[in-house]
Amino acid sequence: MRLRNKPGAMNRIKQFPNLVIQNPEAEKGNWNNKFNNNNPIHIEIGTGRGDFIVGMAKLYPNINFIGIEKYTSVIIDAMEKVIEDNLENVIFLNKDAQKLNDYFEKNEVERVYLNFSDPWPKFRHHKRRLTHKAFIDRYKLILPDDGEIHFKTDNVSLFEFSLQSMSEENLLLQNISLDLHNSDIKDNVMTEYERKFSEKGQRIMRVEAKLR
């Protein structure tokens, strides 16, 4: 992702403490209070500029969405979209996913979305991939026993790696698509990257992996 420093971004974010949560450790086990309802919570790790989570939040008003994004200079754009659209079912964490288990407890998150995650092509960096088993183990600690991880990417190596990693972690692979935009899967909400890559004719791949 191309990142530009945005002066004032952090100050702007701090004006919306109920939209971008500064101290997520304090909310662990009580996220539903933030939304004032008991709807299921879906999280997206690596929310970027927020096209996906905002699109999903509009399509599924009875789901609570939490977007996690470590880069302040992009999460600000996602935040502005939520403010503009006046959405009440999205909040953000400007945090690294490494510490996920400090923020959520078991059964608190029903689904994890991973979209166009960093492919980390070098072998010695594979453990940083969000579908590496070290991360899947973190997801298992916050999902229910039949929780799901939905993953899409345009990166062939990352997708091959992810299917294997999910299989190794004993997840059930469902609704695999090796060419999402030419499949019959409906209601696909695109990320900003997905739109760009897809316009270049790049194939998008997707899988739903379910705990069992």
Next chain:
Amino acid sequence: MRLRNKPGAMNRIKQFPNLVIQNPEAEKGNWNNKFNNNNPIHIEIGTGRGDFIVGMAKLYPNINFIGIEKYTSVIIDAMEKVIEDNLENVIFLNKDAQKLNDYFEKNEVERVYLNFSDPWPKFRHHKRRLTHKAFIDRYKLILPDDGEIHFKTDNVSLFEFSLQSMSEENLLLQNISLDLHNSDIKDNVMTEYERKFSEKGQRIMRVEAKLR
């Protein structure tokens, strides 16, 4: 596959009763006797004209290969290749894979190869796909507890279906390649179809699925 009736094929095949086994039920549990050694047995279901199995038999002289092909008019070509090359580690069954469990017993086959199997595109025919769970259950009954199924195809729908079916059957998915001919997997022996499709620029996909 384009099939032409070959007059005399059956008569020619019958001249080599130790190469194309006419009554495989009688050999169940004793296939190693046919090869006069105790080397592991790998089978290919849908051997076609035999390029794969002949190539593999040359590359791995310490593996015994059994090619299963229901069409007499193509298995004859595979047979002639084995005769010409004087290979002693290949035999054939001119049979339908439906009855696999009448021919082999548990632990008798170490690996199953499925190459460019019929995609059976209509939903009501999916149960005929060689990676349908009904077939995987048959393979489990002849493989050891850590046996493997190696599958390759150029058909996207069939590959998506197969990954899901293998996952559902709790197999461990390994060495997935979504573009085999542009991957770093070595010693790939091509089938006659693979050569043709690949020359047309078609991507070949492959997976090794291991029992666990």
